[in-house]
Amino acid sequence: MTSRALAWRTAAAEPARAALAIAGVAVIGALLFDMLMLSQGLLVSFREMLDTSGYDVRVVASDVFPARVDLTNASEVAADIARLPEVRQVTIVRTDRAVVLVPGRAPTDVALLNLSPGAERQGWRIVDGADLGALGPQESAAPAVISRQLSRALGLSPGSPLPLRALASGAASALPIVGFTVVGIADFQFENDGPYVLATTFEAFQRARASVSSDTADVILVASRPSIDASATVAAIAGRRRDVHAFSNEQIVERFNENGFAYFRQISFVLSTITLGFAFLLVATLLTVAVNQRLGQVAALRALGVSRRRIASTLVWESALLVGTGGLLSLPLGWILALGLDRILRDMPNIPDALHFFVFEPRLALWHLALLAATGLAAAVYPVWVATRLPIAATLRFETVS
Amino acid sequence: MGPAARTIISLGVGGLVTAVIIGSTLVTSSVAQDNPPGVSAPQVLLSRQLLREADVRVGDLVTVAADADGSRGVSFRVVGVYEPTPDPRKFSAQRLEARLHLPDLMALTEEAADPASADAVSAINLALVDRGNADGVGAAIARRVPGTRVASTEPSADPNDLFVVLDRFHWAIAIVTVTGSTAFLLALMVMRAEQRRDIIGILRLMGVSSRSILFEVLLEGLLIAVAGALFGVLLAVASQGAINRFFQWRFDTTLVFVRVTAAIAWKAVAFAVPLGVAAGLAASWTLLRRSVVSLVGR
Numbered sequence: 001m002t003s004r005a006l007a008w009r010t011a012a013a014e015p016a017r018a019a020l021a022i023a024g025v026a027v028i029g030a031l032l033f034d035m036l037m038l039s040q041g042l043l044v045s046f047r048e049m050l051d052t053s054g055y056d057v058r059v060v061a062s063d064v065f066p067a068r069v070d071l072t073n074a075s076e077v078a079a080d081i082a083r084l085p086e087v088r089q090v091t092i093v094r095t096d097r098a099v100v101l102v103p104g105r106a107p108t109d110v111a112l113l114n115l116s117p118g119a120e121r122q123g124w125r126i127v128d129g130a131d132l133g134a135l136g137p138q139e140s141a142a143p144a145v146i147s148r149q150l151s152r153a154l155g156l157s158p159g160s161p162l163p164l165r166a167l168a169s170g171a172a173s174a175l176p177i178v179g180f181t182v183v184g185i186a187d188f189q190f191e192n193d194g195p196y197v198l199a200t201t202f203e204a205f206q207r208a209r210a211s212v213s214s215d216t217a218d219v220i221l222v223a224s225r226p227s228i229d230a231s232a233t234v235a236a237i238a239g240r241r242r243d244v245h246a247f248s249n250e251q252i253v254e255r256f257n258e259n260g261f262a263y264f265r266q267i268s269f270v271l272s273t274i275t276l277g278f279a280f281l282l283v284a285t286l287l288t289v290a291v292n293q294r295l296g297q298v299a300a301l302r303a304l305g306v307s308r309r310r311i312a313s314t315l316v317w318e319s320a321l322l323v324g325t326g327g328l329l330s331l332p333l334g335w336i337l338a339l340g341l342d343r344i345l346r347d348m349p350n351i352p353d354a355l356h357f358f359v360f361e362p363r364l365a366l367w368h369l370a371l372l373a374a375t376g377l378a379a380a381v382y383p384v385w386v387a388t389r390l391p392i393a394a395t396l397r398f399e400t401v402s
Numbered sequence: 403m404g405p406a407a408r409t410i411i412s413l414g415v416g417g418l419v420t421a422v423i424i425g426s427t428l429v430t431s432s433v434a435q436d437n438p439p440g441v442s443a444p445q446v447l448l449s450r451q452l453l454r455e456a457d458v459r460v461g462d463l464v465t466v467a468a469d470a471d472g473s474r475g476v477s478f479r480v481v482g483v484y485e486p487t488p489d490p491r492k493f494s495a496q497r498l499e500a501r502l503h504l505p506d507l508m509a510l511t512e513e514a515a516d517p518a519s520a521d522a523v524s525a526i527n528l529a530l531v532d533r534g535n536a537d538g539v540g541a542a543i544a545r546r547v548p549g550t551r552v553a554s555t556e557p558s559a560d561p562n563d564l565f566v567v568l569d570r571f572h573w574a575i576a577i578v579t580v581t582g583s584t585a586f587l588l589a590l591m592v593m594r595a596e597q598r599r600d601i602i603g604i605l606r607l608m609g610v611s612s613r614s615i616l617f618e619v620l621l622e623g624l625l626i627a628v629a630g631a632l633f634g635v636l637l638a639v640a641s642q643g644a645i646n647r648f649f650q651w652r653f654d655t656t657l658v659f660v661r662v663t664a665a666i667a668w669k670a671v672a673f674a675v676p677l678g679v680a681a682g683l684a685a686s687w688t689l690l691r692r693s694v695v696s697l698v699g700r
Contacts, residue, residue, distance in 0.1 A: 014596075016592055016688075017589055017592050017593055017596075020585050020586075020588045020589035020592060021585075021586075021589045023585040024582050024583070024585035024586040024589060027578060027581050027582035027585060028579075028582040028586075030578070031575070031578050031579065031582065262493075262494035262653070263493070263494065266649070266652075271575065275579075278579075278582065278583070278586075281586075282586045282589075285586075285590065286589055286590070286593070289590065289593050289594075290593065293593065293596070293597060337578060340574065341571065341574055341575075344567065344570050344571050344574055345567060345571055347561065347562050347567045347570075348562070348564055348567045349562055349563070349564065
């Protein structure tokens, strides 16, 4: 009988114990798998979100990005950048905070958004009604495309009137209410300020802010030409404009990695270490107790001529059976658990729809299985040592007498 | 002193000013070369992190400017260093900050084109007569000064609040960990019960009732569970200092990351003890249901 078959028979002889050990490894393994997904999840998701937006360079006013500093003369800066041979498309993004005052409903905070004309298709996808440019100025002087969540929360549909007051930050004054009309409902790409978004034209945006002369923006998004690398575009913008700062998507991800995601990286590291330690203890204790329970059996096998190597191999196989089965089960279990944990964390304020905390990558599954395998091997070391160093005659005599 | 080094910092007001008003203006600081003759420089406090980053000492003169290009700079005398108030929302941020007197800050950040800038602040901290009336005060301020945002320092009940969400996340992780450890505990208890099969069989042969044996198992399980739970709490208490010191070193902050409170210790015990007892009982119950003959291996 091979070592593997012997290990299988030993595990099958105590099905309850084996099942409980596998269940323990599966649950702990699921947590380990989740922590591995969490360690890089936000970064991967954030990078995907930036890349899928279609822009590879962000231009802002300050190098302390992501701190928000108004970029002045935005139209002139954007036009200058658009003239660079490396640049394919330039979009100005303006945002502000506002309160929607629908009669019979509680005042609702929204993010007021304006993109330069032509960029709407990349900013949002209309799911009902029309886009901003679809209606003539006589039909709606202040058209609004709103997010699905805002539409649901306030029961708004295309054609609904929408009174709105922009919040004048830093000023102790109230701006006048501007009457918007909902022309469309959309899924938004930009939801950095929460799920309640209202996009409008530049004219209506300025009217809501009671401003006619100001030409500020939060950020200018730049898409490089297909053959041009983002770093070349960043260098070209830096050469052309000294008053702004350009960052490639890669640089932004790096910057967020340094500061923004530290908490989740740390907690995933701490919990991964704890879960690995726990899995080690679980398997090592179970195997050690199991070996102690059948010392007589092991001594008898040795007396029959079974080599130390084969005894050790049997125990390693037994460990592999418990950890391997538990580890494989932990993958789907971890996936389900990750969905639940992700849902909990996405309740945080201002988390865009496209951002996820737990993101699956095939290499993570391999890492997870490799870590569990190493843990299983390490856990088998002590029981193997006990079983192979057993004094055969003394053990048999003790087992017989007792 | 070497060439002037520029460091982006955030600027606030505090110290001798009665109303503590925290600003958040971004400024550029550079170490000044000379003392302004005949003029006593206004005073500034620098955060411990800024003092180290800018390689400045108490007593040095530094130039602080509100403009990114360093124009309209004012010389300040560094009169002290302070530890920034720990803020869990900023724990990973480098706290490069300075505090100066309110008139100095206003003079520094005032813009000629905007007369209102001389009287603008980022936030006002209030101490209420009745702490329980924060919502009422907030509503009253919102009515009188439209556009302001009022937030209480009391823990939020909003289910979407950052720390409420993190609390739920930690609870979920704790439940998963407890589930895994329960399976571990049950497996161990089953093995332990199997080990004592002969003894239980002999006790049953001697006439000891199943109920008495079960009671003994219950008591034993209770003792082990209480001892285990207490050991866990003591381990947490003993290790919290090391964990805090590591993360305080890692993030250069005085923020307390782990604190084992009495409530948390009680919660841990309340979880662990019933689980330990139940696991012991469940494992022994499988043995007690068997016949005496099978227990003694006949």
